[in-house]
Amino acid sequence: TQTTRPQRMLAAVQKNATRGDPRSVVKAIDQFCRQKEWAMNVGDEKGCILDSVVTEVNPATVLELGTYCGYSTVRIASLLPSNAKLITLEFNPDYAAIARQVIAWAGLEDKVQLVEGASGDWIPKMKEKFGIETFDLVFLDHWKDRYLPDTKLMEECGLLRKGSILLADNVICPGTPDYLEYIRNSPRYKSQYFKSHLEYTKVEDGLEKSVFLG
Ligand SMILES: Cc1ccc(Cc2cc(O)c(O)c(C(=O)NC/C=C/[C@H]3O[C@@H](n4cnc5c(N)ncnc54)[C@H](O)[C@@H]3O)c2)cc1
Numbered sequence: 001t002q003t004t005r006p007q008r009m010l011a012a013v014q015k016n017a018t019r020g021d022p023r024s025v026v027k028a029i030d031q032f033c034r035q036k037e038w039a040m041n042v043g044d045e046k047g048c049i050l051d052s053v054v055t056e057v058n059p060a061t062v063l064e065l066g067t068y069c070g071y072s073t074v075r076i077a078s079l080l081p082s083n084a085k086l087i088t089l090e091f092n093p094d095y096a097a098i099a100r101q102v103i104a105w106a107g108l109e110d111k112v113q114l115v116e117g118a119s120g121d122w123i124p125k126m127k128e129k130f131g132i133e134t135f136d137l138v139f140l141d142h143w144k145d146r147y148l149p150d151t152k153l154m155e156e157c158g159l160l161r162k163g164s165i166l167l168a169d170n171v172i173c174p175g176t177p178d179y180l181e182y183i184r185n186s187p188r189y190k191s192q193y194f195k196s197h198l199e200y201t202k203v204e205d206g207l208e209k210s211v212f213l214g
C-alpha cells in the first residue's frame with residue numbers, strides 16, 4: 001500500500017538523523033525536501049530567522065499553530081531553556097502521529113506538548129487546561145485564513161501580554177492579506193517584515209514579527 005509524504009519524511013529522519021540530536025533531525029528533513037519531495041516545513045532559510053527570533057525572545061511559554069510534521073516544533077524546542085514549555089496544536093491526526101515521532105526522535109518530548117485539535121477550540125482552554133497565563137511567543141503556520149481570527153481570539157482570551165511576540169510564516173506566499181492588513185495597521189502591534197523565500201524555492205516569501213503592545 002502507498003505511503004504518505006509525511007510517512008516518507010519520518011522514514012528519512014529515522015534513517016539519516018541521530019536519535020536525540022535535534023539539528024540532525026532538522027537537517028534530515030531539509031535534505032529530504034530538497035532532494036526528494038517538497039513539503040510545507042518553514043525550511044532552512046526562514047528557519048534561521050525563526051531561530052534568531054526564538055533565541056532573542058528566550059521564551060518560557062510558546063504556542064505553535066499548525067504542527068504539520070514537527071519540523072518547526074523541533075527547531076523551536078531545541079532552543080528553549082530547560083523550564084520552558086512549547087504547546088503545538090495540530091488537528092490532523094495523521095500529521096499529529098508523524099509529528100510525535102519526529103519530536104521523539106529529536107529527544108524533545110519533555111519540552112513539547114502536542115495537542116490534537118483545532119486552534120479555535122483550544123486557544124480558549126489554554127489557561128484552564130495547561131495553566132498558561134500568557135504566551136511569550138506564538139508561531140503561526142497553520143491555514144492562512146485562520147491567522148487573523150486566532151490572533152483576535154488570543155487577544156480576547158488574554159493570552160497576550162505587553163511584549164508578547166507573534167511570528168507568522170507565509171505572509172507573502174501563500175499570503176495572509178487580512179492578517180497583514182490588521183497587524184500592520186493596529187495601534188496595538190509593532191510589526192517588522194523579514195524578507196525570505198518560500199521553503200526550498202526561489203519564490204519570495206517572508207515572516208512577519210509583531211510585538212503586542214498591550
Ligand atoms: C498557492 C500556494 C500553495 C501552497 C504553498 C506552500 C505552503 C507553504 C507553507 O509554508 C505553508 O505553511 C503552507 C500551508 O498551506 N500551510 C498550512 C498548514 C497547515 C497545517 O496546520 C494544520 N492546521 C491547519 N489549521 C489548523 C487549525 N485551525 N488548528 C490546528 N491545526 C491546523 C494542518 O493540519 C496542517 O498540518 C503552504 C504556497 C503557495
Ligand SMILES: [Mg+2]
Nearest residue numbers: 042141169170
Ligand atoms: Mg508555512
